[in-house]
Amino acid sequence: MATGLYPQTKVLSKNFDVPNAHTLAVARPRGAYQSLEKALRTMTPAQVTEEVKKSRLRGRGGAGFPTGMKWSFVAKNTGKPTYLVMNADESEPGAFKDRYLMERDPHLVVEGALVSAYAIEASAVFIYVRGEYPNSIRRLEGAIAEARAAGLVGKDILGTKFSCEVWVHPGAGAYICGEETGLLESLEGKRGHPRIKPPFPAVEGVFRCPTIINNVETLSHVPWIVAHGGEAFAKQGIPPDPANPRSNGSTGTKLMGVSGQVRNPGLWEFEPGITLRELVYGYGGGPLPGRKIKAVIPGGISMPVLLDSELDVKMGFDELVKVGSGLGTGTAIVMDDTCDMVEACVNIAHFFGHESCGQCTPCREGCHWMEKVFRRVADGDGQPGDLDLLESLFKGIEGRTICFLADAAVWPVRSIVRKFRGEFLAKMTPAPTPAGA
Amino acid sequence: MPKITIDGRVLEFAPGQTIIQVAQANGIEIPHYCYHPGLSVAGNCRICMVEVEKTPKPQIACYVQATDGMVVHTKSAQATEARAGVMEMLLVNHPLDCPICDQAGECKLQDYAFDFGHPTTRTPVEKTHLPKNVPFGAKIVYDGERCIKCTRCVRFTDEITQTHELSMGARGDKEMVIMTSKGEFTTPYAMNIIDLCPVGALTSKDFRFESRVWFMDFTESVCTGCARGCNVTVGARGGRVLRMTPRENQDVNRWWMCDAGRLGYGHANAPTRLTTPRVRTSARAGEFAEVGWEDAIDAAVEALRDAARGGVLADAGATLEELFLLKAVAGRGDLKYASRVGQDEDGFLIVNEKGANQRGAEALGFARAAAPAPAALLFVERGDAVPKALRDGADPVVAFVTDGADVPPTARVVFPLPTWAERDGLLANVDGIVQPIRRCRAAGPRDLRAPLEVLEEIRLGLDAAATPWTHADVVAAVRGAVAPAGLAVPEVEFAPAAPRTVAAPASRTR
Numbered sequence: 001m002a003t004g005l006y007p008q009t010k011v012l013s014k015n016f017d018v019p020n021a022h023t024l025a026v027a028r029p030r031g032a033y034q035s036l037e038k039a040l041r042t043m044t045p046a047q048v049t050e051e052v053k054k055s056r057l058r059g060r061g062g063a064g065f066p067t068g069m070k071w072s073f074v075a076k077n078t079g080k081p082t083y084l085v086m087n088a089d090e091s092e093p094g095a096f097k098d099r100y101l102m103e104r105d106p107h108l109v110v111e112g113a114l115v116s117a118y119a120i121e122a123s124a125v126f127i128y129v130r131g132e133y134p135n136s137i138r139r140l141e142g143a144i145a146e147a148r149a150a151g152l153v154g155k156d157i158l159g160t161k162f163s164c165e166v167w168v169h170p171g172a173g174a175y176i177c178g179e180e181t182g183l184l185e186s187l188e189g190k191r192g193h194p195r196i197k198p199p200f201p202a203v204e205g206v207f208r209c210p211t212i213i214n215n216v217e218t219l220s221h222v223p224w225i226v227a228h229g230g231e232a233f234a235k236q237g238i239p240p241d242p243a244n245p246r247s248n249g250s251t252g253t254k255l256m257g258v259s260g261q262v263r264n265p266g267l268w269e270f271e272p273g274i275t276l277r278e279l280v281y282g283y284g285g286g287p288l289p290g291r292k293i294k295a296v297i298p299g300g301i302s303m304p305v306l307l308d309s310e311l312d313v314k315m316g317f318d319e320l321v322k323v324g325s326g327l328g329t330g331t332a333i334v335m336d337d338t339c340d341m342v343e344a345c346v347n348i349a350h351f352f353g354h355e356s357c358g359q360c361t362p363c364r365e366g367c368h369w370m371e372k373v374f375r376r377v378a379d380g381d382g383q384p385g386d387l388d389l390l391e392s393l394f395k396g397i398e399g400r401t402i403c404f405l406a407d408a409a410v411w412p413v414r415s416i417v418r419k420f421r422g423e424f425l426a427k428m429t430p431a432p433t434p435a436g437a
Numbered sequence: 438m439p440k441i442t443i444d445g446r447v448l449e450f451a452p453g454q455t456i457i458q459v460a461q462a463n464g465i466e467i468p469h470y471c472y473h474p475g476l477s478v479a480g481n482c483r484i485c486m487v488e489v490e491k492t493p494k495p496q497i498a499c500y501v502q503a504t505d506g507m508v509v510h511t512k513s514a515q516a517t518e519a520r521a522g523v524m525e526m527l528l529v530n531h532p533l534d535c536p537i538c539d540q541a542g543e544c545k546l547q548d549y550a551f552d553f554g555h556p557t558t559r560t561p562v563e564k565t566h567l568p569k570n571v572p573f574g575a576k577i578v579y580d581g582e583r584c585i586k587c588t589r590c591v592r593f594t595d596e597i598t599q600t601h602e603l604s605m606g607a608r609g610d611k612e613m614v615i616m617t618s619k620g621e622f623t624t625p626y627a628m629n630i631i632d633l634c635p636v637g638a639l640t641s642k643d644f645r646f647e648s649r650v651w652f653m654d655f656t657e658s659v660c661t662g663c664a665r666g667c668n669v670t671v672g673a674r675g676g677r678v679l680r681m682t683p684r685e686n687q688d689v690n691r692w693w694m695c696d697a698g699r700l701g702y703g704h705a706n707a708p709t710r711l712t713t714p715r716v717r718t719s720a721r722a723g724e725f726a727e728v729g730w731e732d733a734i735d736a737a738v739e740a741l742r743d744a745a746r747g748g749v750l751a752d753a754g755a756t757l758e759e760l761f762l763l764k765a766v767a768g769r770g771d772l773k774y775a776s777r778v779g780q781d782e783d784g785f786l787i788v789n790e791k792g793a794n795q796r797g798a799e800a801l802g803f804a805r806a807a808a809p810a811p812a813a814l815l816f817v818e819r820g821d822a823v824p825k826a827l828r829d830g831a832d833p834v835v836a837f838v839t840d841g842a843d844v845p846p847t848a849r850v851v852f853p854l855p856t857w858a859e860r861d862g863l864l865a866n867v868d869g870i871v872q873p874i875r876r877c878r879a880a881g882p883r884d885l886r887a888p889l890e891v892l893e894e895i896r897l898g899l900d901a902a903a904t905p906w907t908h909a910d911v912v913a914a915v916r917g918a919v920a921p922a923g924l925a926v927p928e929v930e931f932a933p934a935a936p937r938t939v940a941a942p943a944s945r946t947r
Contacts (some may be wrong), residue, residue, distance in 0.1 A: 001904055010898040015916075099921070130855070175606070176608075191605060193605075196478070196480045196500055203483055244833060249851075303675075338656070353610065354608070354609055355608070355609070356608065356610075357608055357609075357610040357612075358586060358605065358607070358608050358609050358611075358612025359479075359481040359586070359588075360480075360481050360482075360483055361481070361483050361523050361526045361527055361585070361586075362483055362522065362526050362611055364586065364609060364612060365526040365527065365529045365530060365610060366526050366529075367609065367610075368529075368530075368565065368609065368610040369526070369529050369560070369562065372562040372563070373562070376562075389559055392522075395522070396522035396523075396525070399493075399495075400483055400495065400519060400522070400523070401483065402481065
């Protein structure tokens, strides 16, 4: 592990290297469920929500929506139960942070779920886990069984009036079921077709009941916030921009990872503020011997790509948006100079075409069309007008569908086409007049 | 009332109405595939995208509700570009096999491609191939490549019949409709999905490859398969009925009809149909000679004048006007009707009573024929409605029958009867709603005369002092006669008799 770099802050990852931390016997002496006890015995649900609001915690699933605000949208007095859904369908290529949490500290995940369920007065938590994560499923189920035996899950938790069930629901292998409304449909036993919004899940979610959906990492922050207070959380990381009253900054800590063509791929925890360059070159160890870094996608495959020259950006929600990309899941994918960017586009377009649920015309047909065009350019059969055709496809796909999968399909490949135009032109026959990069 | 502006027109709307509903109510066409007023909103085809001021992205008109002060543009650059983009996407993998597709001519994909699409293709790529010619039960064929995945058919089996035989299967551009049940529909309404399908992905085995739709003649009529009286469009060509499809009527059948009714036109095309009048030539039963219409009418007048008895036995599919004239001609005896009574009433459309005008017959004083009894006049469109025992027991003097097999051997005169597809008239359905059936000019044998005309001539022949009645006179008389029974006869215009014409095809889908 590199030292002398940006310091790690181990909050979520404090048990990652502790043997058998997935068992209650090890986890509880290390503090597990203390926040649950504190919340249930000394705080009202509204007070928990208030602390989360003060913490300025933003969703760690990719969109960065303020968690406390999301919770405040939950419909009250509907006569229906309220549910909490934990989105553990981590299927974004390049993302592997939630798996670490679920496998190495499942009791933290369960505690986060329970405290959050208490805050929104939910009677049950559904943890929707990616089907390709059998270890995560096993560890979570083991943790829930242990917690139940210890009176931490189920009826009258810790002898209080709060009752909450926690269910693990394995996914069946569809990326789209990580989209929150696609997830809800899948949880109900239907095809994972995202729903049109409104109504938003907080009003009508799973089984038509008010539902809050949060990412694993997001909810895993809640126990620390309850233990130390929202203001202590907000002091970490990047504070809100004082000039912008709507800014929430990037507070607390964030699991960040690097994968791809680097010496030292891995996962670490930082207060946002580390730059992408420090992450990739410092913790990630930089390029393999004799190679150069060509492009980095900062947070899972669905974010626009950044060039090596653009890596001095801080790993924060707003900072990455300002440079035309996004924090996403905070797990960077590195491509070096041996990577053919046209082939990368073929691969990315293939992924999104394959994972498109098929509902909306532009996404269903457009993603595969993009793939076919990228394929022919990669094979040397590109036509001179293909880059213009691709630009018009991006326009025809982005923002024209029910959910954001189509947008996610466009962003990375569009940024690659624009930033590596020369690589595309070089493959075209007859070679058209070079334009742009 | 709140107001919305669509394409510069300020329109009032009821809260809760979507943009497309307000537009449709005011005659503004917003293209749509997946939207259907009888189904939930899926919002997946994206062709209905319009520009809404103060929103950055184009919005789907089928889902977004109108709000007071909203300004919508359906023809702006943003809306036009969005629509053309969707249109192009829909055709990327479409086989473009219009020359062999039944839907051609009434296909929304063709219509919108013509209206909004790109004139040239930018897709010289291998198309995605999917299963074709997939049987969906015994009556429907599915083509995965033509399918635009609008899910109307899936929503129909989920929401209307709630039988859930269909689902979407696979994902991305491999997505297609699959049958979840074991290859057969349990609902008797399955064929509605053919009409719902905005393209040629679902076709009817019955109608497949029978005719290009633009060669057909379409007539708005009513199904006579049972007493529900579902509103239909009858498609015919060259003397044959080729297709029946439901027509929207919110009071009767909404947008739907049952499969049995839809396919229940076989007797109109039967090769055994009677096409010329016949007069019995000897005392022996069953020996008839073919004669002209005037000779037959004269013979009928003579025979009825000689007959010692009156009475009528009529198929309950006879129209109010026909029943009225049958009564006028032979009213001095018992007035009876016969109809088939099933056991398949389902609380939706199908009712047990199969006599299309049973309520009308009752209102005109006809009673159900309980046992064989003599009658001077016999009127049979469907042989199964008036069983042979009743027909034989009637021992009629003059008979109107559709099929040669149903000719009563002892009748003196037999007139060939046009089917419901070839007659004008009024029927009272199970709820007492009086609706017109209309003569489809391209259906049935040529030169058949309407029973109404024939009966009127017989009536005048029997009573030289009688005043001649037009169809309108009969309708007026019927109106008064059935009013006490609670039946309201609407004002209906019937087309005058005219040579066969070919009308422009009517669109089947909304």
